[in-house]
Amino acid sequence: MPHISLDSDEPGILGLFRFRPETAAPMNALAEVLLRGESTLSRGERELIAAHVSALNQCRFCFSSHAAFAAAQLPEGMELVEQVRTDLDGAPVSGKLRALLRIAAAVQRSGRDVLPEHVEAARAAGATDLEIHDTVLIAAAFCMFNRYVDGLGTVAPDDPAAYTAMAERIVASGYPSASAGAEARDR
Template sequence: MPHVPIDSGEPGIRGLFAFRPETAGPLNALAEVLLRGDNTLTRGERELIAAYVSGLNECRYCTASHAAFAAAQLPGGMDLVDRVRAGTAGTDISRKLQALLAIAAAVQRGGREVTADLVAAARAEGATDQEVHDTVLIAAAFCMFNRYVDGLATHAPDDPAVYATAAERVVTYGYGHPAPQQAGQAG
């Protein structure tokens, strides 16, 4: 049972955004820039970082959501996402992405856990300053999002189809933009 009344019936962060739309705008804008904006990391790779950190934080809703969003945008699909989260993806992801995920895991433990050695390892694998920066910011933002969702005890559906449908919407329209209404549907 959520700690605040979520009358929209929406799960997770979507319900919280409906409860407090004035905070939804800036948070959606941050997610849009970090996960969908121009970047040398693909949208799928950035969603994978979000799913990975959410998994480390044990946030069911954000893990399931961003795993579905990553899977929809990565050639290896959900199998790859699951193997990355389990630490068994090996050579299925680049050494650069492996190094960036190590940075993301360090951020999840605490900001000061990101060491010069971790950054040097990522750079040695070809990571740019922007990629290191954005990895740290994605990881930090998802620690906040995860705590927001879990701290208010939001509902996380068990049905993977809910997350697959959300993935279609996010991949097509982005964050903060509802899917267009079908003809004859009420708003």
């Protein structure tokens, strides 16, 4: 049960966004740019970074959501997401993505845990400065999102179908805009 009265039975961050649409709008805008905007990393790869950080933070709602979003956009689907979660070293991802996921894991522990060696390894595997930048920002943002969701005690559905339905909406339409937040508030 959430720690505050949300006036909504929507799970996780969705109920929080409905509660305070004026803070939802910039958070969704950031997610839209980082996870769906122009990038040399695929949308699935960026969602995988978000899911990886959420798994490390043990945020069930965010991991389940972004795992579904990644799986819907990666040819290898949920099998790859689970392999990354359980065995990053053995997961069949590119050297570049593995290095970026290691940077994301370092950010999850502490921004100061990102060492020159992490960045050098990512560059040696072909990562650009923009990809490194965006990986750090995705990881930092998801630490915030995870703490927001868990810090207010939101609920997370047990049924994977709920996350699959969310993934279909996100893949098709993206993260809600500021106008969608205002519409939610006005309902």
